[in-house]
Amino acid sequence: MTEEAAILTPRSKRAAQKKSGVWSWIRFVLVLGLAMLVLHNIAGIMKVSGHSMNPTLHNGNILLINKLSLFFGTPKYGDIVIVDDDRLGYSIVKRVIAVEGDRVSIKDGITYVNDVPLVELYTYGKAEDMAEQVIGMDELFVAGDNREPGASLDSRDPDLGPVHMSDVKGYALVSLFPLHKLSKPLKL
Structure with a gap:
């Protein structure tokens, strides 16, 4: 087994998945915030x-x-x-x-x-x-x-x-x- 293969243990795979999940949520929140900013300045709803x-x-x-x-x-x-x-x-x-x-x-x-x-x-x-x-x-x-x-x-x-x-x-x-x-x- 090579050193790189040894590094990817189940524990490190979970850590990589968590890191990927966190970045996905950060991207989602940033895109949502940008969309809200654009919509707030372009359109609105009023009663x-x-x-x-x-x-x-x-x-x-x-x-x-x-x-x-x-x-x-x-x-x-x-x-x-x-x-x-x-x-x-x-x-x-x-x-x-x-x-x-x-x-x-x-x-x-x-x-x-x-x-x-x-x-x-x-x-x-x-x-x-x-x-x-x-x-x-x-x-x-x-x-x-x-x-x-x-x-x-x-x-x-x-x-x-x-x-x-x-x-x-x-x-x-x-x-x-x-x-x-x-x-x-x-x-x-």
Whole structure:
């Protein structure tokens, strides 16, 4: 018998297998950690709390969130975004009504952006009138689809006002539970 063959006793085989098993677990944990890091920064899941987005979203809906798109562009009209404002202490789900440089007002329950009335078939209720606001640089005007007075904390409320782009944490892609698409504004 050679010296190498003598070294591979049953005891040393078990030790080699343990070492291989430990490295397998370390690789598994590292790959899992990397996958979680990537998924946390690319996608997310959020549960809707409240009725501010009725009739599009309802209390208890589970949303799939797209975070990756924030690296490649800015929200556009009609997008449903997740806003995490430090003043609130929690996240809100709202629809983008206007972007930087736009003028927004509400007259007789109709929302105007740059003096053009929005066709909003996805809303519920009649909003209170609001004097014209000009949206600042890197800001968005967001509103809930439920426009009944007091039903939604959004940019119409002076306590919140327009939100800064850095407070947008992602886009709502689809409602996973119950499963349905999210309505978008009509293109005229």
